[in-house]
Amino acid sequence: MREKLVAGNWKMNGGLAQNKALLEAVVAGMAGVQGMGCAVCVPYPYLFQAQSSLKDSAIAWGAQNLSQHDKGAFTGEVSAAMLLDFGCKYVLVGHSERRAIYGEDDATVALKFEAAQKAGLTPILCVGESLEERESGVTEAVVARQLDAVTGKFGVAALSKAVVAYEPVWAIGTGKTASPEQAQAVHAFIRGKIATQSKAVADGLVIQYGGSVKGSNAAELFGMPDIDGGLIGGASLDAQEFLAICHAAKR
Numbered sequence: 001m002r003e004k005l006v007a008g009n010w011k012m013n014g015g016l017a018q019n020k021a022l023l024e025a026v027v028a029g030m031a032g033v034q035g036m037g038c039a040v041c042v043p044y045p046y047l048f049q050a051q052s053s054l055k056d057s058a059i060a061w062g063a064q065n066l067s068q069h070d071k072g073a074f075t076g077e078v079s080a081a082m083l084l085d086f087g088c089k090y091v092l093v094g095h096s097e098r099r100a101i102y103g104e105d106d107a108t109v110a111l112k113f114e115a116a117q118k119a120g121l122t123p124i125l126c127v128g129e130s131l132e133e134r135e136s137g138v139t140e141a142v143v144a145r146q147l148d149a150v151t152g153k154f155g156v157a158a159l160s161k162a163v164v165a166y167e168p169v170w171a172i173g174t175g176k177t178a179s180p181e182q183a184q185a186v187h188a189f190i191r192g193k194i195a196t197q198s199k200a201v202a203d204g205l206v207i208q209y210g211g212s213v214k215g216s217n218a219a220e221l222f223g224m225p226d227i228d229g230g231l232i233g234g235a236s237l238d239a240q241e242f243l244a245i246c247h248a249a250k251r
């Protein structure tokens with residue numbers, strides 16, 4: 001049975017004092033919670049702080065991006081090995097903000113996915129359509145293309161050590177959550193598509209939903225059969241909201 005995973009994506013937010021309070025509250029609120037996974041993906045400068053604060057808890061941590069290169073003259077970039085130095089378990093790849101603002105295309109995202117996996121990190125591969133794409137009826141085609149960029153290059157087995165996050169771009173930070181039925185339909189499409197290549201990989205694949213998840217809508221979303229937790233942006237900055245979401249993912 002798949003265990004749900006709730007991961008916070010702090011994006012470019014935080015500060016040492018604010019993080020301390022947030023991490024302490026999350027650790028306290030998650031003490032003794034079993035039957036689900038919890039993680040936070042923090043900005044690079046705070047990885048050491050996350051590691052120090054979380055190392056004795058069941059909460060994992062990770063980064064929001066990585067370089068596709070191992071090392072070298074890539075000013076400003078951070079490698080998978082560097083993330084491992086700080087105990088990261090997860091790294092986001094292909095978040096829609098990386099794709100849209102920093103021009104990361106499917107091929108680059110696939111290389112980042114590979115770099116993460118080769119180093120032993122678990123990539124959280126983000127996929128999802130824009131509002132325009134949804135309105136033009138190409139949601140499934142977009143998501144399929146984004147998945148194929150990885151499975152076409154590395155095989156479907158690559159997804160056995162990865163997480164997929166379905167994040168409709170129109171629902172990110174907008175307060176407009178996809179309805180549980182809308183999200184479930186895309187999650188079922190993703191799982192069904194993977195199942196045509198490997199039923200075992202599809203059955204074991206954790207597919208998170210992301211886009212304006214809050215304490216008040218998490219249980220309904222997580223109650224859908226193919227939604228295995230969430231990737232949480234804004235609400236992960238508020239300990240009580242984030243904890244409410246985590247608790248909604250408990251079995």
Ligand SMILES: O=C[C@H](O)COP(=O)(O)O
Nearest residue numbers: 009172173211212233234
């Ligand atoms: O990575 C998280 C997503 O971009 C969702 O962000 P949000 O929860 O603020 O809508």
